[in-house]
């Protein structure tokens with residue numbers, strides 16, 4: 455007999471049970487479901503909707519059910535559709551018909567919305583923690599590579615030299631924005647929908663704020679229809695996760711390129727690479743490739759939920775059960791990638807000489823020659839044209855700018871003096887870009903200080919939120 459079987463004269467088709475059940479995946483919510491129920495029962499007791507004795511029996515029973523689910527002893531069945539009804543059924547099996555009082559003044563619609571929020575709260579904390587670890591790993595490598603110079607690229611063509619520290623810090627600031635977005639989403643996740651009932655609240659004199667406080671929410675969802683229909687907070691999470699994945703994927707792409715023989719800028723540690731079953735010489739950057747590849751499913755989960763929600767009338771519709779697998783998958787995919795990422799960055803070997811060589815054997819100091827001419831009062835556009843001709847002739851002669859004699863320079867422009875050789879030195883080129891946010895040494899050190907402070911702020915936020923979600927039961 456189904457928990458809702460009263461108005462039915464027939465049992466459901468077996469295929470219907472299988473098709474509509476969510477227990478195979480929403481059992482991940484078991485802990486949160488029981489936490490929510492414990493708070494709900496306590497509120498029912500305090501509001502004198504059920505008596506002390508019944509409340510106590512239900513609370514004890516719920517804790518036993520939790521233990522049985524954790525140990526694998528509990529039988530979760532598709533017949534009881536989802537985690538909510540399975541828990542209720544297990545509770546009734548455990549303590550008898552008094553267990554049936556648990557669902558007073560509540561619907562699975564507000565219950566599932568609550569469980570999702572409780573689950574996501576924990577996930578946000580775990581993901582921010584992992585992101586901070588990635589930031590720390592990048593910052594550590596940046597510190598070790600403050601004087602490592604490599605070509606900066608535009609259009610994947612060598613453009614102007616930068617410090618490796620500057621390049622790595624670019625990613626640190628991307629991940630910082632990702633963390634800030636996760637933190638900002640907290641205030642929309644951390645509201646309690648419980649008490650919204652199926653859609654229109656309840657006739658019982660419940661206290662929604664009491665439940666919210668018990669579960670350490672910052673407040674309650676103000677409108678019952680919205681409370682049970684809102685999955686924006688899941689979409690927002692999936693969108694933030696997509697940005698994180700996109701940033702990870704871009705960095706992966708660079709790591710993959712840099713570890714190729716063509717670049718030969720880094721070597722990823724053996725522990726983060728795999729071999730080929732056929733070609734004995736191969737060492738493949740599989741982890742980086744897979745992180746890049748899994749970006750597809752993270753984007754897919756976002757698109758999937760946006761599409762599911764599009765056009766749904768108020769309030770709850772069964773379509774919304776489709777919110778879960780994508781969310782779980784994204785949380786797990788992201789956690790998997792982030793956990794590997796920090797140690798992969800930490801352990802990578804930087805081939806400083808090869809990076810420097812790529813700067814020396816190139817024309818990435820050409821802008822500096824043009825800027826030098828501007829210093830001689832030549833308009834930038836003319837300077838650009840002169841340097842263009844110099845570079846062209848160098849390419850034809852298989853020479854670099856530093857190989858030209860002063861006489862050769864003066865044929866193009868009599869104002870060029872012998873200080874040009876210092877100006878065009880790659881290290882001088884980098885340090886000449888002494889502007890806020892630029893690659894000059896002190897400017898990169900400033901960025902490191904900023905990153906360091908932001909990491910401390912993130913850690914403070916994580917500590918505070920961890921305390922806030924500490925399980926009370």
Ligand code: ARG
Pocket residue numbers: 476480535536537562563566770772774775776
């Ligand atoms: N398993 C359902 C879901 O995840 C729970 C809510 C069901 N509500 C209902 N009225 N059928 O969406």
